[in-house]
Structure formats: structure tokens, C-alpha cells
Amino acid sequence: MQRNIKPVWERVDTHKTKFFKLSDRIWDKPELNYQEFYALNEYREALKSEGFNVMEGLADIPTAIMGEAGKGGPVIAILGEYDALPGLSQESGVAIQRPVVSGGSGHGCGHNMLGSASLLAAVALKDWVANAGLSARIRYYGCPAEEGGSGKSFMVRAGAFDDVDVAISWHPSALTGVWPAVSLACSEWEFTFQGRAAHAAAAPHLGRSALDAVELMSVGVNYLREHMPPSARVHYAVVDSGGIAPNVVQPRAVVRHIVRAQRLDEMWSLVERVNKIAEGAALMTETSVEVKQLSGEANLVGNSPLEEAMHANLLELGAPEFDSADEDFALQIQRTIPPEDIRRSIERLDLALNSGPLSQKIHSFDMRSGDGIGSTDVGTVSWVVPTVQCLVACYAVGTPGHSWQLVAQGKSPAAHKGIAFAAKAMAGLAADVITNQALLSAAKSALKQFRDVHPFKNPLNAETKAPLSMASIEGGRK
Structure with missing residues (x-):
């Protein structure tokens, strides 16, 4: 024709x-x-x-x-x-x-x-x-x-x-x-740390701070940056710091991390390392961590x-x-x-x-x-x-x-x-x-x-559900 x-x-x-x-x-x-x-x-x-x-x-x-x-x-x-x-x-x-x-x-x-x-x-x-x-x-x-x-x-x-x-x-x-x-492959994850509340002055030794875990995770990710591919990115936002009272050992805190890399396989490898850092932060603070994927995109x-x-x-x-x-x-x-x-x-x-x-x-x-x-x-x-x-x-x-x-x-x-x-x-x-x-x-x-x-692995885990109330996740990722 x-x-x-x-x-x-x-x-x-x-x-x-x-x-x-x-x-x-x-x-x-x-x-x-x-x-x-x-x-x-x-x-x-x-x-x-x-x-x-x-x-x-x-x-x-x-x-x-x-x-x-x-x-x-x-x-x-x-x-x-x-x-x-x-x-x-x-x-x-x-x-x-x-x-x-x-x-x-x-x-x-x-x-x-x-x-x-x-x-x-x-x-x-x-x-x-x-x-x-x-x-x-x-x-x-x-x-x-x-x-x-x-x-x-x-x-x-x-x-x-x-x-x-x-x-x-x-x-x-x-x-x-x-x-x-x-474009960069990327994946967004939410890490919810659970600890134990306590009076921060009278009995801090009885508390297990979820906020400490979030901060230690951030330190670990910052040290990871030296050992990532040059094009990779990890950035984060603390979405729940555990409250506004400094005299309480915060029993719960939530942080979101976006992991990006030039290739899909690099991204999944980096996600595994970030998850290990979260586990390490929980171990150091004697807290627990729940890991949930929110979204993901291939390059x-x-x-x-x-x-x-x-x-x-x-x-x-x-x-x-x-x-x-x-x-x-x-x-x-x-x-x-x-x-x-x-x-x-x-x-x-x-x-x-x-x-x-x-x-x-x-x-x-x-x-x-x-x-x-x-x-x-x-x-x-x-x-x-x-x-x-x-x-x-x-x-x-x-x-x-x-x-x-x-x-x-x-x-x-x-x-x-x-x-x-x-x-x-x-x-x-x-x-x-x-x-x-x-x-x-x-x-x-x-x-x-x-x-x-280049084998394909969907940037979403099989169990990840579309976050239909996601309007609170602000900013976009482009």
C-alpha cells in the first residue's frame, strides 16, 4: 500500500x-x-x-x-x-x-x-x-x-x-x-518500625525506639551510597516520626525509600541491600520492621x-x-x-x-x-x-x-x-x-x-497491590 x-x-x-x-x-x-x-x-x-x-x-x-x-x-x-x-x-x-x-x-x-x-x-x-x-x-x-x-x-x-x-x-x-x-528503574518501599514506648526520662532503658531505627537506617543507606553504581539513587521521606512528644520513646515510626538504578536488575539488587539495612537497624534497636512495596517501574x-x-x-x-x-x-x-x-x-x-x-x-x-x-x-x-x-x-x-x-x-x-x-x-x-x-x-x-x-522481572512484587489511597504519597517521581 x-x-x-x-x-x-x-x-x-x-x-x-x-x-x-x-x-x-x-x-x-x-x-x-x-x-x-x-x-x-x-x-x-x-x-x-x-x-x-x-x-x-x-x-x-x-x-x-x-x-x-x-x-x-x-x-x-x-x-x-x-x-x-x-x-x-x-x-x-x-x-x-x-x-x-x-x-x-x-x-x-x-x-x-x-x-x-x-x-x-x-x-x-x-x-x-x-x-x-x-x-x-x-x-x-x-x-x-x-x-x-x-x-x-x-x-x-x-x-x-x-x-x-x-x-x-x-x-x-x-x-x-x-x-x-x-530512564531509571525505580521502586518505592515503606518501612514501618515497631518498638516499645517508655518515659524518656524516668525509664528510657525500658523503651525501644522506632525512631532510632529510622535514623539508623538512614545512616546505613548514606554509607551505602559510596558502593552503588554512579547512576543509582536512593532518597527518602520520614512519613511518621512517632509523635511530637520528646519525652516519649517513640514506639512506631515510618520511612519511605525510593530506590533507582539504570537497569532493572541493578534496581532489584539495590532493593535487597536497602532491605538488609532496614533489618540491621531493627536488630540494633531491638525493634521489628514491616517492609511493604508501594510501587515500581522498569527502565x-x-x-x-x-x-x-x-x-x-x-x-x-x-x-x-x-x-x-x-x-x-x-x-x-x-x-x-x-x-x-x-x-x-x-x-x-x-x-x-x-x-x-x-x-x-x-x-x-x-x-x-x-x-x-x-x-x-x-x-x-x-x-x-x-x-x-x-x-x-x-x-x-x-x-x-x-x-x-x-x-x-x-x-x-x-x-x-x-x-x-x-x-x-x-x-x-x-x-x-x-x-x-x-x-x-x-x-x-x-x-x-x-x-x-535481559530477563524481565516486573518491578512489582506479586503481592504488591495498587495503593488506591495513594494521593497522600506526594510529589511524583519523574
């Missing part, structure tokens, strides 16, 4: 306005990990209205949803997200920090755009497949709790992607290009055939085109950011110093960033399905991730332009996969070659 990608892009243009509105509605109602019930309802209704068969409660997660259209042929999964972040409430379209709700949540990572553009791509692709009389199944996966909740890892473990041939996604960014397949696995095809689609599309009003607002945002942060971002993104506040170029698909590496649960999907993602410029260069500045730009005209561009890039690549068996075979072969020498 001769390649003609423009009809797919035209379908995006046909539907885009209603998905801009969907993105804005999700922005208006920011919801945290596993609490995305407003977003769930919006996506359910949108999927049904576009003729998708809908399945809810994937992996026993109430806010996970999947819509499918078409029959036969390859199964194309387009991944969407819609969770927000705590403490980032912010008015739209103003370059001054001004919360809508004091202490409220906000879309500081652009997931309102991410989920909407992905569904726009799925709808355009579904229409194109039907009109062309092709065999393919188009799926939209609504994935909750990316910000630290590892929703996709639970979905992978439950088999939600077992019959998928290719997975495609994107992320709002300050640049446009193929997402480098670089991203690259797929060269899909990356090359995505890059070709981006080049054919050109770059997002922003007007003077877009640039004026981006400049206002940049004035709220320290100049050295903007310079560092320009250097990291390989932009010219005078390139302007909004990036309007396509970055090379083989770009690899050596710093600023975080984690994403898309990584777990990429171990079981050939996966590719692109980044699309939607906001000012230098905008910090997880910031009020990013929230302020989430409903802007530039954001809408990024949504349409991302949808075209994803739908175009999916069309290539559907019509080019050689590309699909090459993508599957690339993943198989990787898996033949």
Missing part, C-alpha cells in the same frame, strides 16, 4: 477542537494518583461517543480504562495519562504565581494535554482505518497514577498489554523529538525501528508553529525563571542562544541526555511491548517540570498546538505500523533481541 499519511492528519484536524476542550476540562479538575474519577468519566464518555468498546477497571484499578475499535490486524495501543500533582494549583494564562485553591493540586506535568492528544490520535486513526478498509485494532489506554503510582506497571502485571503489538505515547515538553529511551527499553519511523514522521510534519502571541506569553513565563536555569535548559536541549522562548525545531532521534533522568511507568510497558514516545514543544524553554509555571501554560494556545502536533505524530506512526509489515516485524525483533539477553 502506497504511503499517504495526510488523510490521518486531516482526521486529527477534524476532531482537534473537542479534544482541546477535553484537555482544558481535565486541567480545570486536577486529580491525584488513583483518584482520577472526573477524568475517568470524561474519557469514558468520549470513548463511547466515538464508537469505542470500553473496558473499565483494568488491573482492578477503578480509574484505569481501555477503549478498542476495529478488528483483525495488529493491535496498536496509544497510551494516555491524566493525573495531576499536589500543591501546584495555579491560574491559567498568568505569569505570576497565583493559586486557584491554596494548597490545591495542578497539572504540573501536562497530563491534561497528554491524555487528550493520545485519545485524539486514537480517534483519528480509528476513522482512517475504517475509511481505508484496513484490518487493525486501535486501543486507547487511560493510565492512572503515573506520578509515583506506577499504574502501568500494575496493568502490565495483570496482562493488560499481553496481546498488544506496538505501544505509542508522547509527553509535553520544551522541545520536539523522539523521547530518548533513557525504558529503546526500539530503534520505531524511533526511526517516529523521527521520520516528525520531520515530515515539520515543527510546531507558534505565533507572536505564543512567544510573548512564553517570554513572560521565562522572566519568572532564574536566567541560569534557562541557559542550562538551552544547553541541554542543544538550542541556539537566540532560538527564542519556544522551540521550533525537530531534535535528532538519537539524542541522549545524560542528566535530568527520572522514572516513568511507560518503562514497564516497553519491556513487554515494542514502545516509542515523542516529546512535543508545548511550553517555554526553561520551564521547570512540576512547577506552577508549567501549570500556567497548560491551557494556552501553544498547548493546544502541541496537542494537535503530537496526535498527528502518533497517528502517523501507527498508520505506518499498520501498513508496513516489515516495520512491525523489525520492531518486534528488536525487543526480542533485547529480551533474549
